[in-house]
Amino acid sequence: MTVNEIDKTPADRPAEPPDAHDQWNFAVRRETPTQRxxxxxxxxxxxxxxxQTGVQLLLAFLLTVAFTPRFATLTEFERSVYVAALVLGAAATALLIAPAAFHRLVYQRRLKRxxxxxxxxxxxxxxTLLMLSIGSALLLILSVTLGPAHAAWFTxxxxxxxxxxxxxxPLWSRMRHSGDR
Structure with missing residues (x-):
């Protein structure tokens, strides 16, 4: 049996030809494109x-900062960094939860690919946004504790x-081993 015979698509949708990954997975793992x-x-x-755990903890921390007594003493720069960290954290949260929302909206529509x-x-x-949010939060905390110059270097x-x-x-490893397939 071939990968095309194993994983037929419904008659109302045109079948996509199996790509190199599909063929390799079938040959080595006996895994159909759908299983893959x-x-x-x-x-x-x-x-x-x-x-998600990291971004949710970071966002929870950032959401509470504005309600602390020390927040009123932040400089304009520190408030701007806080806002950047908060917005980046919220954006990261949205994107890291997006696969669940996307799945729910395309459920049973044969759109798995x-x-x-x-x-x-x-x-x-x-x-990427999580990394930038962590960096912004780090910049804020280090700016308050060490001053902006040291904070910039550490961040x-x-x-x-x-x-x-x-x-x-990971990109270096990907390029280094790209011929290993």
């Missing part, structure tokens, strides 16, 4: 669950650290 999409979506949801692609993009953009280093492990290293 189900697995990919489950993996994305697991990844998003990790990030679109769901997986959109969810992957939501997660990547959400992680730049922290953002570089996040970017290295969240984006640069």
């Amino acid at each position: 999409l189900d697995r990919n979506y489950a993996e994305i949801l697991q990844e998003v669950r990790v990030a 679109q769901l997986v692609l959109a969810s992957s993009r939501f997660a990547l953009c959400g992680l 730049t280093g922290a953002l570089g650290w996040f970017a290295l492990w969240w984006f640069a290293f």
